[in-house]
Amino acid sequence: MPKLSPEDVERLARAQPAPCAxxxxxxxxxxxxxxxxxxxxxxxxVGTLWQAGEEDEPTLEEHHPAGTNYWSPEAPIALRCFPANRSEVWCCRHCGHAFLRYTEYGGYYEDKRIRSLQPELIVK
Known part of the structure; x- marks a missing residue:
């Protein structure tokens, strides 16, 4: 998948429709x-925010200025912070609604995660 800039992702988020059935x-x-x-x-x-093998390894720091956490529905989508900075952007083939997808790799598991790309939660 091609690499997307945070600005590309923000444009996608702002232009997308509501999710379809x-x-x-x-x-x-x-x-x-x-x-x-x-x-x-x-x-x-559609694209990725980071590609393996890039010189600069993305940070593992999260961004939660209002006391949210990783799982919070109201947690900001900080595209330069974890886990958004290691995510891929996928869109619905039917309506174009956008999602962030990220795979968490643990010692004995792999957990594929997904979140709707909500423009109002994107922070710079």
């Missing part, structure tokens, strides 16, 4: 594990 079950306000009973066939990859 095909993608609404995935339109979580905060980060959620991708539901095991759902398919991602309605989504297509």
């Amino acid at each position: 095909h993608c609404a079950p995935l339109a979580f306000a905060g980060w959620e594990s991708f539901p095991g009973d759902k398919s991602d066939a309605a989504l297509e990859g």
Whole structure:
């Protein structure tokens, strides 16, 4: 997938429609594990905020100035902070609604996560 700048992602977020019937079950306000009973066939990859092998490793620092946490639906989407800075942008093939997708790699698991790209929560 091509690399997107934070400005590219913000433009996508501001131009997108509300989720349709095909993608609404995935339109979580905060980060959620991708539901095991759902398919991602309605989504297509658009780009990534970071590509492996880049010289500068993205930070693992999160941005929560109002006391939110990773899982909070109202947590800001700080595109230069974790986990947004390591995410991919996917859009619904039917309506164009945009999502952030990120895979958490643990010692014995892999957890694919998804969050609706909400323009009002994007911070610089």
